[in-house]
Amino acid sequence: MTRSPLAPAAFPDLPVIEGVRFAAGAAGIKYADRTDVMLVELAQGTTVAGVFTKSSTRSAAVRDCQRKLGNDAPEGRAAILVNSGNSNAFTGAAGDQSVAAICDATADALSLDPGRVFTASTGVIGERLPHDRIVGKLADLSQNLTDAGLEDAARAIMTTDTFPKGACATVEIDGTPVKIAGIAKGSGMIAPDMATMLVYLFTDAKMSQPALQALLATLTDQTFNCITVDSDTSTSDSVMIAATGTSGVDVTDSAGFTKALHGVMLDLAHQVVRDGEGATKFVEVRVSGAASDEEARTVGLSIANSPLVKTAIAGEDPNWGRIVMAVGKSGAQADRDRLTIRFGDITVAENGWVAESYSEEAGAAYMTQQELLIAVDLGLGGGMASVWTCDLTHGYITINADYRS
Amino acid sequence: MTRSPLAPAAFPDLPVIEGVRFAAGAAGIKYADRTDVMLVELAQGTTVAGVFTKSSTRSAAVRDCQRKLGNDAPEGRAAILVNSGNSNAFTGAAGDQSVAAICDATADALSLDPGRVFTASTGVIGERLPHDRIVGKLADLSQNLTDAGLEDAARAIMTTDTFPKGACATVEIDGTPVKIAGIAKGSGMIAPDMATMLVYLFTDAKMSQPALQALLATLTDQTFNCITVDSDTSTSDSVMIAATGTSGVDVTDSAGFTKALHGVMLDLAHQVVRDGEGATKFVEVRVSGAASDEEARTVGLSIANSPLVKTAIAGEDPNWGRIVMAVGKSGAQADRDRLTIRFGDITVAENGWVAESYSEEAGAAYMTQQELLIAVDLGLGGGMASVWTCDLTHGYITINADYRS
Structure with missing residues (x-):
């Protein structure tokens, strides 16, 4: 291998x-x-x-x-x-x-x-x-x-x-x-x-x-x-x-x-x-501003486990809409209009919409890096958590669709 | 498409x-x-x-x-x-x-x-x-x-x-x-x-x-x-x-x-x-013998959502061990020694181990079909549920790693 x-x-x-x-x-x-x-x-x-x-x-x-x-x-x-x-x-x-x-x-x-x-x-x-x-x-x-x-x-x-x-x-x-x-x-x-x-x-x-x-x-x-x-x-x-x-x-x-x-x-x-199977990107998902640390971890894992987020990362696509989706489905308390999303130091979305200063080019350039930080602030409280994951690639499918034989 | x-x-x-x-x-x-x-x-x-x-x-x-x-x-x-x-x-x-x-x-x-x-x-x-x-x-x-x-x-x-x-x-x-x-x-x-x-x-x-x-x-x-x-x-x-x-x-x-x-x-x-993105198999996961219908649904979704189960299906690999894994991680009540797993009419595992009558060849032949039934009986109660899913393939990665561009 x-x-x-x-x-x-x-x-x-x-x-x-x-x-x-x-x-x-x-x-x-x-x-x-x-x-x-x-x-x-x-x-x-x-x-x-x-x-x-x-x-x-x-x-x-x-x-x-x-x-x-x-x-x-x-x-x-x-x-x-x-x-x-x-x-x-x-x-x-x-x-x-x-x-x-x-x-x-x-x-x-x-x-x-x-x-x-x-x-x-x-x-x-x-x-x-x-x-x-x-x-x-x-x-x-x-x-x-x-x-x-x-x-x-x-x-x-x-x-x-x-x-x-x-x-x-x-x-x-x-x-x-x-x-x-x-x-x-x-x-x-x-x-x-x-x-x-x-x-x-x-x-x-x-x-x-x-x-x-x-x-x-x-x-x-x-x-x-x-x-x-x-x-x-x-x-x-x-x-x-x-x-x-x-x-x-x-x-x-x-x-x-x-x-x-x-x-x-x-x-x-x-x-x-x-060493995640097929991984090509190492990703920290850092959540802050949650109602509690536990809720921050729930949101972090919802993002880190989302196949749509993980395939977007694999494709170097700054598809922050999928992060919004993963926050929304997590079950944790969230308010669309208080949500802030950052890729590294780039503010991507804030106040319920894409940030004025954000450009798709800057986002796309950031995503080409091998080590990524996705930061989400929920704007609700002091709860924080970081979780770590990798992208979901063709390599994962290849390894796992034929592991036993 | x-x-x-x-x-x-x-x-x-x-x-x-x-x-x-x-x-x-x-x-x-x-x-x-x-x-x-x-x-x-x-x-x-x-x-x-x-x-x-x-x-x-x-x-x-x-x-x-x-x-x-x-x-x-x-x-x-x-x-x-x-x-x-x-x-x-x-x-x-x-x-x-x-x-x-x-x-x-x-x-x-x-x-x-x-x-x-x-x-x-x-x-x-x-x-x-x-x-x-x-x-x-x-x-x-x-x-x-x-x-x-x-x-x-x-x-x-x-x-x-x-x-x-x-x-x-x-x-x-x-x-x-x-x-x-x-x-x-x-x-x-x-x-x-x-x-x-x-x-x-x-x-x-x-x-x-x-x-x-x-x-x-x-x-x-x-x-x-x-x-x-x-x-x-x-x-x-x-x-x-x-x-x-x-x-x-x-x-x-x-x-x-x-x-x-x-x-x-x-x-x-x-x-x-x-029409699941990249799907090549249509799968019913039928759970019975759970402590409640709700627990049966939890087990069914844990199996149906498991990337390892879904990639095994994509690879036509009768990897029933991954089904055991997905039952175990679901959080629902389960007892290893009462679990029965079937692929269609084939009994794969029972009493905590692979069934005596099971052969890998029969399992592998079953998995080549386009429509699959994975049946799990937990042996605990009368709870039942069916959920439906598809396999996880290279096609899913291809579609989702480059959706926006």
């Missing part, structure tokens, strides 16, 4: 997080000789938190993680095992058996409690996961664990992704550097709440499991739940964070750590949009 | 409705020499009802109709004036002035009360309607009114439509035939509640305005609000019905009339889907 034109120049140089080791391998789950399994080992004392898809048809692995998180004892070591090529979703009781088999085998290979093994699977829905192939690779994987393996891990969890996704930050707290590194996969079936999206975050900060869980949930709402590629939501979405505590710095209630983690998560969220 | 492959063989032979006369003309609103105005004159005593878009940015014409309907005196004659080429939506106070100018000129030309003139405009949003061109055609139009002009009228209101849409029924009530004829336009920006869709229904039945309004609202929910092309909702959607009473038959509470009108409206709704 051709690398997305919106991809970052290179994979970032991620820091080593003490207490975290990675291995990646090719288990032949869907294709031979393709890296499709990632194993992560987490040192004793690591706390783990997770946020998952709300789908009522979510996968067996998601259900298993939800059962375990918060009930696990952080005293022991922990592990994360992820495969691509098969999502093990809608596979009935056999799906639960596969998860149990993988957890047991991982626990055996690393000599730890199966209650501390967290798994995820991504790929085709409804086909039985050949878990024996994963189990058969575990001895290999556990012998190849290395603290420098994060980029390989990012590659192992890719499906229709055209580039591996990583982000990092180092923040100094009370004179000690605290590190955060994260990887993500996802390019289609991306929408609030979440995406065919797997995200793994690692930090050497110290935080209790309940505090880590609360922080992750809050920041997920501000980042991964504000992106949309196609309005579809996967059965396997997972965002997990592991805090090893090896820096010795307790970051509970640290504004600096929260800001740094937010930055890493937003960076990864943007990379997922940048 | 090439005629949709899903179009009916021919425009139906619509009956003359006594008391209704039509004229169509070319006012040059967007293109020269293209029929773009329709005028309808309604005899004295005709009751008129309408259902409109719920968009908060709805057009000036829609607001004007909403103000007038139910407050008008059925004793006088009435008129409907519709233009294509420009929607007169998001045109500020100028938009209201255009509507007033058109209503006044129509009232003058036909010597009737401007409070009984109902207008609609469809086409590009945000550009000032050149209403003088319409006003300048009114003398012409009023001299060419004919009771046989319904097919020309259907053509006058087309925008990106590839075929004119008409449907009719005659039902015998107490020994007297009562006639219904309707026309519609719409092919993109089609979704509940409604569409860039204009529908005009005419009958020689007799019914009070409040009863006609209630019946139209109920039947619109069961027909036009159950179709979706792209989940987008227009600022101009209007469904209007005019009952001349010329048959002398009062149809209040007549089950036969209700059924016939439902049939005409469903036929027109299906034709709108069949």
